[in-house]
Amino acid sequence: MDRGDDYFQFGCFRLDACERVLLRDGRLVPLPAKVLNTLILLVRNNGRIVEKDVLMNEVWPDEYVEEGNLAQHIFILRRALGESTENPNYIETVPRRGYRFVATMAGPEDNRDERGIDSLAVLPFLNASNDANMEYLSDGITEGVMNSLSGLPQLKVMARSTVFRYKGAGIDPREAGRSLGVRAVMMGIVQQLREQLVISVELVDVEDGSRIWGEQYQRKSSDIFSLQDELASEISEKLRLRLSGEQKERLTKRFTENRQAYEFYLRGRYAWGKRAIEDLQKGVAYFRQAIAEDPNYSLAHAGIADCLVLLGLFGADKPREIMPQAKAAAMKAIELDGSLGEAHASLGQIRLIYDWDWMGAEADFQQAIRLNSNYPTAHQWHGEYVVSMGLFDRGLTELKKARDLDPLSLIINTNLGLNFYWARQYDRAIEQLERALELEPNFFRAHLHLGMCYERKRMHQEAIAEFDKARSISENSWTLAGLGQCLASFGARAEAEEVLSQLLELSRRQFVSCATIAVVYAGFKDRVDQTMEWLEKAYEERSGLLIWLKVWPIFDHLRSDTRFGRLLRRIGFAAGSGQSGAHSHQRSS
Numbered sequence: 001m002d003r004g005d006d007y008f009q010f011g012c013f014r015l016d017a018c019e020r021v022l023l024r025d026g027r028l029v030p031l032p033a034k035v036l037n038t039l040i041l042l043v044r045n046n047g048r049i050v051e052k053d054v055l056m057n058e059v060w061p062d063e064y065v066e067e068g069n070l071a072q073h074i075f076i077l078r079r080a081l082g083e084s085t086e087n088p089n090y091i092e093t094v095p096r097r098g099y100r101f102v103a104t105m106a107g108p109e110d111n112r113d114e115r116g117i118d119s120l121a122v123l124p125f126l127n128a129s130n131d132a133n134m135e136y137l138s139d140g141i142t143e144g145v146m147n148s149l150s151g152l153p154q155l156k157v158m159a160r161s162t163v164f165r166y167k168g169a170g171i172d173p174r175e176a177g178r179s180l181g182v183r184a185v186m187m188g189i190v191q192q193l194r195e196q197l198v199i200s201v202e203l204v205d206v207e208d209g210s211r212i213w214g215e216q217y218q219r220k221s222s223d224i225f226s227l228q229d230e231l232a233s234e235i236s237e238k239l240r241l242r243l244s245g246e247q248k249e250r251l252t253k254r255f256t257e258n259r260q261a262y263e264f265y266l267r268g269r270y271a272w273g274k275r276a277i278e279d280l281q282k283g284v285a286y287f288r289q290a291i292a293e294d295p296n297y298s299l300a301h302a303g304i305a306d307c308l309v310l311l312g313l314f315g316a317d318k319p320r321e322i323m324p325q326a327k328a329a330a331m332k333a334i335e336l337d338g339s340l341g342e343a344h345a346s347l348g349q350i351r352l353i354y355d356w357d358w359m360g361a362e363a364d365f366q367q368a369i370r371l372n373s374n375y376p377t378a379h380q381w382h383g384e385y386v387v388s389m390g391l392f393d394r395g396l397t398e399l400k401k402a403r404d405l406d407p408l409s410l411i412i413n414t415n416l417g418l419n420f421y422w423a424r425q426y427d428r429a430i431e432q433l434e435r436a437l438e439l440e441p442n443f444f445r446a447h448l449h450l451g452m453c454y455e456r457k458r459m460h461q462e463a464i465a466e467f468d469k470a471r472s473i474s475e476n477s478w479t480l481a482g483l484g485q486c487l488a489s490f491g492a493r494a495e496a497e498e499v500l501s502q503l504l505e506l507s508r509r510q511f512v513s514c515a516t517i518a519v520v521y522a523g524f525k526d527r528v529d530q531t532m533e534w535l536e537k538a539y540e541e542r543s544g545l546l547i548w549l550k551v552w553p554i555f556d557h558l559r560s561d562t563r564f565g566r567l568l569r570r571i572g573f574a575a576g577s578g579q580s581g582a583h584s585h586q587r588s589s
Helices: 033-044 052-059 067-081 108-115 132-150 160-166 173-180 221-238 245-251 259-272 277-293 298-313 319-336 341-355 358-371 376-388 392-405 410-422 426-439 444-456 460-473 477-489 493-509 514-523 528-540 544-548 553-558 562-571
Strands: 007-010 013-016 021-024 049-051 091-094 098-101 119-122 184-193 196-205 211-220
Touching: 013 033, 033 052, 033 067, 033 098, 049 052, 052 067, 052 098, 067 091, 119 132, 119 160, 119 173, 132 160, 132 184, 132 221, 132 259, 160 173, 160 410, 173 184, 173 196, 196 221, 211 221, 221 259, 259 277, 259 298, 277 298, 298 319, 298 341, 319 341, 341 358, 341 376, 341 544, 358 376, 376 392, 376 410, 376 544, 392 410, 410 426, 410 444, 426 444, 444 460, 444 477, 460 477, 477 493, 477 514, 493 514, 514 528, 514 544, 514 553, 528 544, 528 553, 528 562
Parallel strands: 119 184
Antiparallel strands: 007 013, 013 021, 049 098, 091 098, 184 196, 196 211
């Protein structure tokens, strides 16, 4: 039913004449019945004089009242609206005649259109089936709608890693929306009954908790593609988004018609979202199964690239083995569909950390952001790229954009702290990393980077405590290298030598980047030759860690060494080894 004639907004107030409710900033304003009747009559005649006798006849139709009663009601109403007779924002007195409502006002739909519901969180759909194996399906529907809408530049859509922290029953959508800083929240329930999917969805206005729209769908499982198309179109319509023809087409774009390929893709994304090395490897396997079903499934090729890039970043395998596979997958995804921002972001990261093709990386990151300005990882990787060149203010601004799009992302919050470290803003880095640990107290990377900050501040006990904590959570080449460098820098040479021996022993059993061994040697200021030797080996293995050489504080004592300067230039940095200079082909834009 169209209720446009019953719903009004003026200033911070919303009046529902049908339900007889006045809200101020979403909170109920209690009014006596006759006072509320007076307000409704004035609002319905907004901009026109309502004569005193008309008001009295309408508000008190069956009883005799004096004019003083009306004046008293207007006084109560003005006090509730927070105005005075001398400075009326809403009710103007017209001497000897009556009153006029003078606020600029809009109905709910017009108001949403004017101010724009320009931000949305799609909360994880609840799997109401008894089968836990169907979790990937409820997650997949959530992501499908989220991904369709995130391609619209006029709508800010919160990222997966943030909204999935709200997974589970009993979530208050208004509370979640307020904490995420969005105007609207979508939530749903998915249930599979044999071959039937039953999906209930609703869209909630965070400002006042009102239900913008809700619907229940019953579809065959094979109709999941059309269902996601329908959901995305309905939401864009209810949010009053003005879409171009191209955007409408993109909103309902299908990347495959093969149901089996789609299910493998959903399972791959479900594994990718967990981020652990074994899950990323599972993700690659699922995406490859999707491609076996549909070789032209561009999203599945992009999924392989996403998993392999992270496996390369996490040091799961030799860069020369894993990164060419990642690059081939990203380029295949772009060949099949050049509009995939995620694939361009992955290709940009590969060009940066493996090819050291700085101009190519910049072009890919910019293209990824143009295609999907809501993709936080594109902003994150682009920001890190800019910071690695010593352009800290610009890079940190871009990283903060990533955090704003994905405020509860553990990796983005942690990496923002790490980039404060590169910028030598150690106190801000510590503050940011402590925020990350509020999200997950046992995230070893946040403890590792905290230890790095304390080492620079010469806070020996605090640094060692953080490195020990990181090692207790995950003893790997990263945590060993950080501890070894810290011990050496504080003069604990015997302990540092022991850690170095452990790291070298580990490298005989699994892949360990030569860059991490160079990190330990950097703690011994009298072992410049060994540090340079291992940095050269890291160069030969194409270690992605080398993109930070220009800004890495622990290598500052090498900056006057001609060998270090030559290494920087071979990686692609400008002549000169200072951490504050610009890149040789860095543009000013």
